[in-house]
Amino acid sequence: MARSLLEQGQGELAWETLAARVRPDAEAHWLLSRAALQRGDLQTAESALSEARTLGFDDDPMRVEPAVYVGSDRCVSCHGEIGRDQQTSHHASTFTGVADLDQLPIPDEPLADPEDPEVIHSFRRDGDQIIVETSVADERFELVLSHLMGSGHHGFTPVGIDRFGNVVELRLSHYAGDVGWDLTTGHLPRPGFPSEFLGRPLPEHEQQSCLNCHTTHLQTNSSPPQFTVLEGGVRCERCHGPGGNHLAAVEGGFSEPAIVRPRLGSANQVVNLCADCHRASESGPQDESSNPFLVRFQATTFVRSACYTQSPTSAKFDCVSCHNPHRNVETNPTHYDTVCLSCHSDSRSNDFARASRQPQDLASTLFCPIETTQSCVTCHMPPRESSMRHTRFTDHHIRVQADLEGLDLTDPRAEE
Structure with a gap:
């Protein structure tokens, strides 16, 4: 109860409940400290x-605060450059609300279905709305x-509401580059019902799963579940947690910042934070990292690499x-090669081997017998086809790749 009240900014009521x-x-004492913080005491x-500390409460820098959300604009007012960089990143634009749908390049003419040319999809604007109509034989769905x-970097998948109030993922997505409109990833070439040529109805748990990774502040109302996006995209508070307590702490001179600080977290904690969204579902294949399903989910395959499993804790390799989490990924391989060579070089080999406590096993593998100063990621982290249509992703299971022959390692569309 106290946590819930603190998350609503009701510090006074939370204090009374706890006291x-x-x-x-x-x-309980830690929660009291947050209640007093919100009260200004x-x-x-x-x-x-x-x-709380005397009783053993640990100062975990990754603990999410029970606080109200303040919005990324408030973060930018203090963290100017970092905040502005983040607001212009791909992460920050992973959700587009109804007010900004003009970003979607809707086709001027009807489109034939990519799998059945007898099925026709039409887009039209009606005032501020965009309406999609699909014609299947004598039936029309809208x-x-x-x-x-x-x-939009890889593409847009539109979602809408049909005439029965169902939330529907459109059968067509708009892909980047010269691809344009094509079948949405995960949709059947031949749906089981004519209505699914319009799109696939999303059950409530799937709606929430999608929104959890494409928004920062999601309000959920039950009976029946309804989702309201209060801040879309992956923005500051998606990774740092709600910032209400942080503002009170900074303004009042509190002894700790009262915010999630990934910079101070362990490698495992940071990877798990990213894995909230960049981890594959358990229902998919889990065996080979280069599987098109898995290669899309970097946090699932990265942790399989020897670079991660054999790095000493002090290296904090995550x-x-x-990647700078506040900016788009670098596309120049030299940037990543420099990171590789910070460990895999003659000057670092002895220190690294000693720190890993596996000097005989690991020291012999520190140097690449093919190329010692460049092309690390080109060979060991190639771009691969993914389960997402028209999109390749970097293979994050850093290893000797046994099947490189035939891969186009210079494909400019290979991305994070």
């Missing part, structure tokens, strides 16, 4: 935090677009070792 029932419990907040999934 009436608090026991010599570390977590910094002295009591410091005292409760000190008591929906009104509500939002887009995807940043996703942000190569």
Whole structure:
């Protein structure tokens, strides 16, 4: 109850709830510190935090705060350059709401279905709405677009509401480059019902799963479940947690920042944070990392690499070792080769081998017998076909690739 109240910014009520029932419990005292913080009582907040630590509450930098969301614009007001970079990244534009649907390049003429030319899809604007109509023989099915999934970098998948109120993922997606409109990934070439030529109805659990990874602040109302996107895209508070307590801590001079700090987390914690979205579902194939299904989910395959499993804890080798989380991925292989060579070089080999405590096994593998100063990712992390149509992804299981022959390693569409 106290957590729920704090998440709504009701520090006073949370304090009353906790103060009436608090026991010599570390977590309860930590929550008291947050309630006092929201009330503006910094002295009591410091005292409760000190008591929580005395009772064994650990200072985990990855702990999500029970706080209200403040929005990325508020973050930018203090963290200017980083915030502005993040707001212009692909991550930040992975969801497009109804007010910005003009980003979607709708076709001027009807489109024949990519799998059945007798089925026709038409798009039209009606005021502020975009309506899609699909004709199957003598039947017509229609929906009104509500939002887009995807940043447009690889493509957009439209989602809409049909005449019965169902949330429907459109059968057609718009892919980047010269591809244009084609079948949405995961849709059957021949649907079981004529209505599914319009699109695939999304059950509630799938709606939530999609929105969890394409939005930052999602409000869920039950009975029946309804989802309201309060901030779309992957923005500041998606990774750092809600920032209400952080603002109170900074403004009041609290002894800790009260925000998730991935920079101080362990490699495993950082990878797990990214894996919230970049991990494959358990229902898919899990065996070979180069499987088109798995290659799309970097956090699933990266943790299989020897670079990750054999790196010493002090190396903190994780996703942000190569990627700036506030910007789009680098596309120049030299950037990544430099990261590889920071460990796999003569000057680092002895230190790295000692730190790993496997000097005989590991030291002999530190040097590439083919190329010692460049082309690391070109050979060991090639772009591969993925289960997402018209899209290739980098293979993040860093290893000797046994099947490189025939792969176009210079494909400019290979992306993170």
